[in-house]
Amino acid sequence: MPLIIMTGFPSAGKSIAAKKIQQYFTEHGKEAEILSEENLMSGDKNSVFASSTIEKEVRGRLKSEVIRLLDKEKTIICDGANYIKGFRYELYCASKASKTTQITVFCDLSVPDVQDINSKRDDNQKYTSEILTALCQRYEAPISSNRWDSPLFLILKDGEFDGAGMIKCLYERAPPPPNQSTQTQPLSNTDFLYQLDKQTQ
Numbered sequence: 001m002p003l004i005i006m007t008g009f010p011s012a013g014k015s016i017a018a019k020k021i022q023q024y025f026t027e028h029g030k031e032a033e034i035l036s037e038e039n040l041m042s043g044d045k046n047s048v049f050a051s052s053t054i055e056k057e058v059r060g061r062l063k064s065e066v067i068r069l070l071d072k073e074k075t076i077i078c079d080g081a082n083y084i085k086g087f088r089y090e091l092y093c094a095s096k097a098s099k100t101t102q103i104t105v106f107c108d109l110s111v112p113d114v115q116d117i118n119s120k121r122d123d124n125q126k127y128t129s130e131i132l133t134a135l136c137q138r139y140e141a142p143i144s145s146n147r148w149d150s151p152l153f154l155i156l157k158d159g160e161f162d163g164a165g166m167i168k169c170l171y172e173r174a175p176p177p178p179n180q181s182t183q184t185q186p187l188s189n190t191d192f193l194y195q196l197d198k199q200t201q
Contacts, residue, residue, distance in 0.1 A: 002075045002170035003066065003095045004032075007082040007142055008107030008155075010127050010135050011118040017107055017155050018079040024163040025075055030171070035069060037062050037080025046131050059087055066091060070098040075170060085140040085148075092148035101175045103166055104142050104149045109157055111136050147176075 004021065006014045018034050025032040040061045041048050048054050062080055069076045082088055088104065095102040109117075114136070118127050127135070142149035151169045155161045 001070065001073055001100050003070065003091065003100060003102035004075060004077045004166070004170075005082055005088060005091055005102065005104045006077065006079045006107070007088065007104060009083075009109060009111065009114045009139055010081065010132055011114040011121070012107040012109040013117070013155070013159065014081075014107050015079055017105065017159065017161065018077045020159070021105070021161065021163065021166065022077060024161075025167065028163070028167060030167060031074040032077055033069065033074050034077045034079050035062070035065055037078075037082075040065070046128050049127075049131050049135060059084075063087070063090060063094070067094050067098075070095060070100060081135065083135065083139045085142070085146070088142065089148040096176050097178050099175050099178055101170045101173055103151045103153060103169050105153045105155060105161070105166075106142050107155045113157060 004018075006018050008014050015036070015038075018036075022032040022034055037058065038045060041058055043054075048058055062078070066076060066078055078091065082091075092102060115129075115132065118132055142152055144150050144152040153162055153166060
């Protein structure tokens with residue numbers, strides 16, 4: 001059902017924030033499931049982000065899983081880099097086609113902050129300095145005026161978030177109407193049999 005798109009620099013605390021949001025939702029009677037991009041990677045994350053082809057395949061798997069889970073009666077938390085605005089737009093279109101609501105959660109830390117956090121991680125969890133720098137340079141920050149990034153919630157270095165506001169936006173707001181081009185059109189008028197019977201009498 002509702003979709004939460006996590007986004008931010010690498011090592012900005014997206015996965016930690018996703019778990020906190022999941023816990024908050026659970027405590028307030030809203031079931032939530034985390035869909036982790038990293039769990040869909042078949043290899044080391046540095047090797048994934050070093051290859052545009054492999055990275056694109058992982059994004060494709062993530063999008064497919066989001067679409068598959070949108071029909072379930074729970075909030076889906078899409079925990080990944082989601083740093084390309086075009087990809088966030090694709091997820092927006094998927095939730096729109098499913099007639100459900102969505103929000104974007106931006107873990108807004110500075111480059112020095114994420115470099116410091118990354119340096120303190122275990123070696124098997126670290127990004128290389130080259131990959132971290134490249135991903136930060138390629139990052140396309142969400143903008144609240146973009147319909148696919150709105151409503152936009154910020155999580156800063158202190159990790160605080162507006163859980164009540166998130167629930168309100170996801171459960172008390174009407175979803176955007178799906179595009180007419182994506183809707184299944186009836187093969188005939190709903191009164192087709194009536195009209196046929198009338199004409200053949």
